[in-house]
Amino acid sequence: MKSIYKINLGGYKALAVMLVSLSLLNCSDYLDVNTDPNNPTVAPLDQLLTNVETNFNDITEFELFSAEILSAYVHQFVYREEQDQYGTKQDNSYIQNSWDNAYSVFGETNIIINQGTEENEMIMVGMAKIIKAYTATIIVNIWGDAPFSEAAQLGNGVVSPTFDSQEDIYLNALTLIDEGIANINSGEGINPGTQDLFYGGSIPQWTRFANTLKLKLYNEIRLSSMFDAGKLNALVTADNFMSGNADDFEYPYSTTQSPSEERNPLYTDSYLTGQATHYASPWFYEILKGWNPNIHNGVEDPRLPYYFFNQLTAGELPPDVGDPTTGDPKADYWDASTGFHTIRFGSVGPNRDFASRNSTTYPGIYVCGGKYDDGEGGAADTNAGTGAAPHRILTYHEFLFIQAELMQAGLISGDARTKLEEAITAAFAKVDQVVSNSQTSQSVPKLIGSSEVTDFIDGILTEFDAASDDKKMEIIMTQKWVSTFGDPFDQYNDYRRTGFPILANPVGPSPEYQLDNGDAWPLIDSETTLTRPFQVSLFWPQAELNVNKNAPAQKDATTYKIFWDN
């Protein structure tokens, strides 16, 4: 058009030039301003897949998502906020965020599945189907009934998706996994390669993961009417499961901070903040110490320094509010012999709410890439730890525990004791693997091969041999709970399914905790309370119910059970 302005002609000629140019332009789509080339409406599928995986990972993450609640419910962390005493409310933002993410995964996987099927990109379609199915089962396990068949269909005019029954969603998910396995093995379409954050596009690993996922789901429903022994046997006979921790289904984090924050969210949310946020569960601590009279008594877990980092050295008075004159630690829970410092679940004690940024125990190197506890104490600040620990979602050792549970329940053949030993050993190997990938500057001893580990496994197996069948199941589930530290979602499922591990009960028999510093400030049991029953599912996000006219009335989260929960 520029040339027109340059031609300085009389009126008629200029008009003629413009008319000519207009008619020329009309031949092309130049004036089609409704299409914006800067905002494409179709996304490259492999890039969409990366985003799907990230959003999927977040559903069960810490920092802004459901793990902030569930880790309190399974007594691995303690919080001062509403999730303490199982008090999560309808409008909780972590519930909302997990819900939102789950449905954005639905939206994006639907695009990959529809667009990819048209373009014959079946490998990515298969991956999308498996992730969508996994997401569907997470939704059911947390909330129960939920939108599924009408979910993520706004483009088709569905403003208020109806809530499908939990069982229907589960059945659909299981079918979808089978479709996904067939799709990724079809060999049709481009392999996303490194755009796939979980397995770098490895088809055999995806297949092994998908089979392991099926086993996990079959195990979850083993006490429900949906359970099909024939399908379980076929899956076990095919025997194409994860074969080592290289197959672990986990979301990678690194030390990268720019251009985007890629460190473990639990690390950034605890080590980089000005307030203590995630308090180590003293119940969990006492089981790891071998103090709990009911389970693993006298068997100390060598993973403790990998799980938690004590800022205090043994005997050091907590500096925030501890009184140096009297020696009063002013702590809700403080083990003078190790420096372990935290608050108790359901505590209403006078010391719970004091500042404790410089005293409290932090999540350690294994769970979030924090600091390994070498017994020397130190500040839990930006210089402690690297944040390069993965979010473990479904791992090889978790798979072995699932097998042990199925064997103990008599549903598959094999020796539960041998499988338990394998599982615990694999869990220790996982700790070593996470540590060696963490880029820590600390010198951290290897667990595998140490006498502490051998002693520990011997101790657990001795306890197992002497136990009744029910107790054997409790030992398997308790070890699974210990070994999957940092993945509270599956622990929440396991607890509801099996009733194990036995969790702290502030209103149960005294003493609730065994800690005794032998000083003038003993633990007082009456300082912990529990005013609410356990939430057997979580509230549907209130915002969903507010705007979805097909949503049911809000549930009572203390009685609304998931179908496999008997």
Place this chain on the structure above:
Amino acid sequence: MVPENTEEFEIGADLEFFNRRVMVDFSWYKKTTTDLISKVNVPTSTGYSSFLTNIGEMENKGVEVGLTLIPVRTENFSWTSFTSFTKNKNEVKELIEGLDRFPLDVNQVAYVQKGQPFGVFYGTAFARDEEGNYLIEEGGGGILQATSDAVIGDPTPDFKIGFTNTFKYKSLSLRAQIDWKEGGDFSSSGLDALLGRGVTKDTEDRERTFIIPGFYGDPTTGEAILDGSGNKIPNTTQITMNNLYFSPTTNSNTFGINSVDEASIYDGTVYRLREVALAYDLPKKFLEKTFIGSLSIALIGNNLWYFAPNVPKYTNYDPDVTAYGASNLQGIETQSAPSSKRYGFKINVTF
């Protein structure tokens, strides 16, 4: 989507009396907007958070009255007084099928709900018994959260009145404008923080305890607990000043931090000295021989004083401070910067 359409019906009168010493300007209007276009927050289970659509019908009804009085008018001196009164009533009349209410911003309390003003506040509320008494948590001493969310406020003012007085003596003029806004709720997390953190004199009295008037309630059923003879049990749980503005337990909501949405709602009535301006027009005779056509100088002060009677006194809080500017979200403050006084000096020169 179809275009938005507005129909307006207006009746007005312009009356002048006593040689234009008294003038009344009155109008009444009713404005109906159909096929209102708005971003609608949809359930995230749709895979999206919002979409643009015709959401329904909204009605604005109101009156505007302007009264001009000129009590004094001589050759050298005049006093003109102008009073304006406006009152607007907004109501969302219809929402599209399938939508009872939706939030204008999912993180805020402003909603669009049928039968309510656009942007009405809706959210978590204090639990009350059928007589309106607070239900208190046993042990905690704070107020329970109502089992269902409720309409908790309306940012629309009841009315607004403005007084503008202008005094003119020869070339000198003095103008002052006082505004009175009655009602109109606002939601403030800034006030929550000031009171909850105890940084103003409002929470100075920390030596004594407080009992919130009400009856003990059951957090699950949302009903009052009855004693053996079927009577409600009055609250006798004392709480500290700290807990009065910082909820002591999960179920005990008080009037500041970590409480229900309703705790952040305040009445936004405010009286304000909006502007004072002193101006001087240089007489033409001084400018006759210059190239300057006219010259005036003025001293102006804006927002010099305000008084908000229903806001905690020492917070010195200005209810008109909001976080979302001229958007759909009105009356919401999220620790925004305070309002300022402004002084100006102005020279107007024409050539």
